[in-house]
Amino acid sequence: MNIAILGGTGREGAGLARRWALAGHSIIIGSRDRERAKAKAAELREITRKMPIMGESNAEAAKLGTVVVLALPAPGLATTLPEVSAACRDKVVISTVVALSFGGPRLYTPPPAGSSAEEAQALLPGAKVVAAFHHIAAHELAETDQPIDCDLLLCGAPMRLWVSSVRSFSCLSTTASGSLVAAMNTRLTSS
Numbered sequence: 001m002n003i004a005i006l007g008g009t010g011r012e013g014a015g016l017a018r019r020w021a022l023a024g025h026s027i028i029i030g031s032r033d034r035e036r037a038k039a040k041a042a043e044l045r046e047i048t049r050k051m052p053i054m055g056e057s058n059a060e061a062a063k064l065g066t067v068v069v070l071a072l073p074a075p076g077l078a079t080t081l082p083e084v085s086a087a088c089r090d091k092v093v094i095s096t097v098v099a100l101s102f103g104g105p106r107l108y109t110p111p112p113a114g115s116s117a118e119e120a121q122a123l124l125p126g127a128k129v130v131a132a133f134h135h136i137a138a139h140e141l142a143e144t145d146q147p148i149d150c151d152l153l154l155c156g157a158p159m160r161l162w163v164s165s166v167r168s169f170s171c172l173s174t175t176a177s178g179s180l181v182a183a184m185n186t187r188l189t190s191s
């Protein structure tokens with residue numbers, strides 16, 4: 001499967017990229033800066049011993065992905081998603097986004113839409129948004145020689161597809177948590 005990761009230059013997206021590439025998927029790292037995406041892809045190819053990982057702009061990555069993953073900070077949704085909306089039409093889009101702010105104590109700021117996944121769904125009306133990975137830390141994803149020993153909560157309609165895709169990690173059990181509205185409750189596990 002071609003998996004595009006918008007914001008894949010960051011720690012969470014890069015960790016997911018490593019795990020999925022090692023499980024046999026083709027990865028497109030997306031960035032606001034195509035050169036930065038290419039550099040991150042080259043770094044990840046080196047780490048994963050030449051797995052198929054390429055870098056592109058977020059817009060191009062969204063076009064190339066069969067599935068699109070959002071690994072952006074919450075404020076980046078409103079600026080990034082309008083330009084990829086057409087490319088995401090009829091695709092599964094998985095949101096890892098947690099509206100946490102840093103600097104001093106980590107603060108969860110509930111988005112007006114209820115959750116970041118619901119905000120993403122509103123910005124991508126033609127896509128099928130699923131919320132997942134909120135409580136899987138980037139450093140755990142990066143330790144690819146270690147299994148991740150916890151449940152993975154998934155919210156959103158096309159769960160069946162994602163349960164099978166997520167299982168390609170060979171390291172997680174999955175718990176389907178209900179409709180996308182339930183994404184609001186996953187903050188309890190992630191903040």
Ligand SMILES: NC(=O)c1ccc[n+]([C@@H]2O[C@H](COP(=O)([O-])OP(=O)(O)OC[C@H]3O[C@@H](n4cnc5c(N)ncnc54)[C@H](OP(=O)(O)O)[C@@H]3O)[C@@H](O)[C@H]2O)c1
Nearest residue numbers: 007009010011012031032071072073076097098134137138
């Ligand atoms: N880190 C974790 O352990 C963890 C765990 C669970 C969930 N999450 C969630 O996963 C998401 C990504 O986390 P992260 O730690 O990887 O974040 P990050 O490093 O702060 O950001 C990821 C990438 O997003 C892009 N970006 C930054 N600010 C942006 C903006 N204003 N607009 C558009 N793009 C922007 C940057 O890529 P370019 O500059 O290359 O465009 C950056 O490399 C967050 O929503 C976070 O809550 C993180």
